[in-house]
Amino acid sequence: MYVPANLNDLLQYLETHQNGVHLIANGSDLLNRIRRKQINAKVLVDLSGLSEFNYVKEEDGKMRIGALTTISDIVASPVIDSRYQVFREVAVRFGGPSIVNVATIGGNICAASSSEDLLPVLLVLDAQVRLKSKVGERILRLEDFLIAKRTIDLKPNEILVETMFRELDEDSTCAFEKIGMRNSLIIAFVNCAIYLKLDKNIKRTEQIRIAFNRVAGKIPERARQTEDALRGKILNESAVKDSLSVLKNELQLNSDFRVSKEYRTDVACVLFKRALTRCFEKLMGEKILV
Ligand SMILES: Cc1cc2nc3c(=O)[nH]c(=O)nc-3n(C[C@H](O)[C@H](O)[C@H](O)COP(=O)(O)OP(=O)(O)OC[C@H]3O[C@@H](n4cnc5c(N)ncnc54)[C@H](O)[C@@H]3O)c2cc1C
Numbered sequence: 558m559y560v561p562a563n564l565n566d567l568l569q570y571l572e573t574h575q576n577g578v579h580l581i582a583n584g585s586d587l588l589n590r591i592r593r594k595q596i597n598a599k600v601l602v603d604l605s606g607l608s609e610f611n612y613v614k615e616e617d618g619k620m621r622i623g624a625l626t627t628i629s630d631i632v633a634s635p636v637i638d639s640r641y642q643v644f645r646e647v648a649v650r651f652g653g654p655s656i657v658n659v660a661t662i663g664g665n666i667c668a669a670s671s672s673e674d675l676l677p678v679l680l681v682l683d684a685q686v687r688l689k690s691k692v693g694e695r696i697l698r699l700e701d702f703l704i705a706k707r708t709i710d711l712k713p714n715e716i717l718v719e720t721m722f723r724e725l726d727e728d729s730t731c732a733f734e735k736i737g738m739r740n741s742l743i744i745a746f747v748n749c750a751i752y753l754k755l756d757k758n759i760k761r762t763e764q765i766r767i768a769f770n771r772v773a774g775k776i777p778e779r780a781r782q783t784e785d786a787l788r789g790k791i792l793n794e795s796a797v798k799d800s801l802s803v804l805k806n807e808l809q810l811n812s813d814f815r816v817s818k819e820y821r822t823d824v825a826c827v828l829f830k831r832a833l834t835r836c837f838e839k840l841m842g843e844k845i846l847v
Contacts (some may be wrong), residue, residue, distance in 0.1 A: 560603045567716065568691040569622065570602065575713040580604055580623060583659040586668040603834055608719055610663070613637060616718050621708075621721040626661025626698060628675075640724075642839070643731040643750070650735045663717045666699070669709050671774065676703070676734050676777040677750035677768035677823055681721040681738050690714040695742040702781055728763070729754040734828035746816050748777070749828040751834035755792065760841065762787050762796075769808065782807040783829075800833075 559574075561567035571578070577599030581587050590596045603764040604610075608621035613634035620641070622631060631637060632648045650673055651657050665675040674697075684699045691714060699720065702710050711717065725731065735748045747769060752763040762818065764786050786803040790796045810827055812818040837845050 558601045558603055560606060564607060564609065567602065567604070567607070568689065571714045571716070572691040574600065575609065575682065578602055578713070580716060581666075582661045582664040585659050586670075588592070604663075604716065615724060618724050619721045620724055621719050622662050622687075623663060623719050624666075624717045626662050628657045628660050628662070637763065640730065643678055643733050643791050646733040647678060647735075650733075662720060666702075666710055666720060667717055669703055669705075669707055671706055671770050671776060673770070673777075674733070674735060674748060677748050677770055678731065679720060679722065680768040680779060681731060681750045681752035681766040681775055683711050683752075684720050684722040685779065686717055686719070687719045688715045688780055689711075689718045690716075694718075700779075703776055706843060717766070724784055728757055728840065729840045730836050732832040732839070734832045736824055736828060741758055747810065747825045747828060748820050749825060751829070751832040751836050753833070753840065755837070755840050756842060759791060760793070760837075761791050767804075767829065769810075769829075780804060780829075792833075792845060794845060797830065797833060801830065 559570060561570060572803060579596060579598035579601055581601045582604045584653055587596070590634055591598060607625055610625040611630060612620050612623040613626060613631055613636045628651055630647050631644050637644055662675060665673045666679070678687055679699050679774065685696050686702050687697055688695045688697070688711060690712065698712060699787040704710055722807050729752065731750065731752045733748070733750045736746050750768050753762065754768040755761065756763050765784050767780040767784055769780060783800050783804040786800045787796060804826055805822060810818050810825060834845050
């Protein structure tokens, strides 16, 4: 195990040691993978002491969350006000209390699996990631950073230092839904996150982004046809019903040992309807009847 004294020390180490080196934050994903022999790390480089990357702040119209910030630090932050209720919606369904206290946002992003709960939320927030190395930094859209299941665009000399997304205003909101066999310590059958921006005067959808995990290909993905079907529409019962049939055709979910593809698709449609109606309710203070 290599424990860097500070960021410079870490970046210098990564510049010169790359073979068999694996970064570890709080280990709630990685240690299981090492135990299952899915990863053969000769040296673990411990990021958990880099407390300068534990923060949540709003700056220049953007929300910035440091990579070492845990789920419980996020929801405890005074910056996470009612606009960002979505992070509380994730936290109450995330693992159990012991996991929420150690799971970092950077670890969730870089684990890049089909079961990470923050990924659909950050995708619909159109988040970016900031990567640092000894030679400089790169900023990428999360959507481009996530290449495939367990594959990210991170070079061996880089670390993820923060994720950021545009602040939510009074016309926009976000909601998250998840369902599994039980409420805690369980991998979801399917997750759904929605970002909605409304023209509140006429209840028209100005922007919408929808993401699910457990899609074929096994990385969270946007449901773009359903987004297109709703964009510019007055959000009422018939618009939601029409979008549900688009979604049912668009979704390509997998069967696995947990549930069948058909069941997962039906559940995804229910989660979509719940998340969309909750977004509408958060913005308008009234329900869409569906
Ligand atoms: C019992 C249990 C329940 C769980 N429940 C959930 C759940 O409900 N929802 C959910 O989403 N996840 C869940 N997880 C998975 C895990 O807790 C999360 O993925 C967590 O966010 C990982 O954070 P970590 O700090 O522990 O990452 P680690 O395990 O330390 O790292 C995960 C991966 O990210 C890389 N990494 C970490 N930080 C960085 C960085 N800054 N830069 C570059 N690479 C980095 C590591 O190299 C590693 O490959 C659960 C895990 C367990 C054991």
